[in-house]
Amino acid sequence: MLKLQYGTLLNRIKSLKTKSALLTLASVLSIFALSPSHSSEDWRLLDLSNEQISRDGQEALNVINGVVSMYRQDAQIGHLYFSLRTDSVLDQVNASYSRVNGNRALNFPYIIQSDGWSLYATAHDQGIVAHETGHMVLDYFRPSWLDSQSAHLAAFHEAFADLTTQFYRYHNPASRPKFISELENGQACVGDNEFTCIRNNSARLTLINVQQDERLCESHEFSKTFSSAVYDSMADAFMSSGQRPQRIRALGTIVTWHRTMLIKAVLSLRGSTSLTLMDISLAMLRVSDENPIYKNVLGNSFIKNGFITLIHKSPIYYYQANSQFVPLCQLQDGRIGNA
């Protein structure tokens, strides 16, 4: 779930219900099938009758396809069927991914901007579409985690989705120049508009913060402890890769390495629903042995955010969970899909 920062949005939407006749968006549910090969002929389009929705759907589909293809470089992903909706305005506040009775659904509604009137098409927001697709990919690998009542796994779902947006931006050479200055400044946001940021210089969220304030157990907040640790590791590896031209050349390798280690960690953890974020950070380091330099950078980042401590460095780095800071969070926001 991607939580948008509009406190009074619901009220605005309610007041706009009477104006809905002005909105010519039909309710069309379009069903697509994403097959293991990458060619566009693999899309199966069953119902796409409205021209505007067709454009929105295609826009979203390009990103969904790009994200799934990216993860197919790390792991086998078979047929991935889902329904896609891009036309809702009044009854859906957030973009979301859900799976009900085995049916996966992505929903990218129009949302009302802060002027109370103009609409923002989340289907056109690559960051939001990548985020929700990240939920779908993680759910494909580990379905029990979406259904779990664990605050740690709910937070990890959000962190994985936020990191998917970052991985996708830097995976795509065309979008790299736009986001390199974010990486250099240690700042990362999800939406292309003004939505949630997982990391900025003024607000680094650590497990100590969550332990001290239970409001931060909310999954979108709690998730930032993990996503920003991984993001910081990418930023640190990037900044220490020499002069700027050399560093930019190394960017693809750095981002791919972090993404692959995250997927390997997920696959190594099978399906347990009692995992903590500490377990997942340790799993990521366990699968990282082949690159001790990046592993060290990642380990330091997890240490800074309170997840783990370093036991010894030689002959290889060895870490353990930092039992001092395990937040005893309860799940706060239910699990009807993931926004």
Ligand SMILES: [Zn+2]
């Ligand atoms: Zn989300």
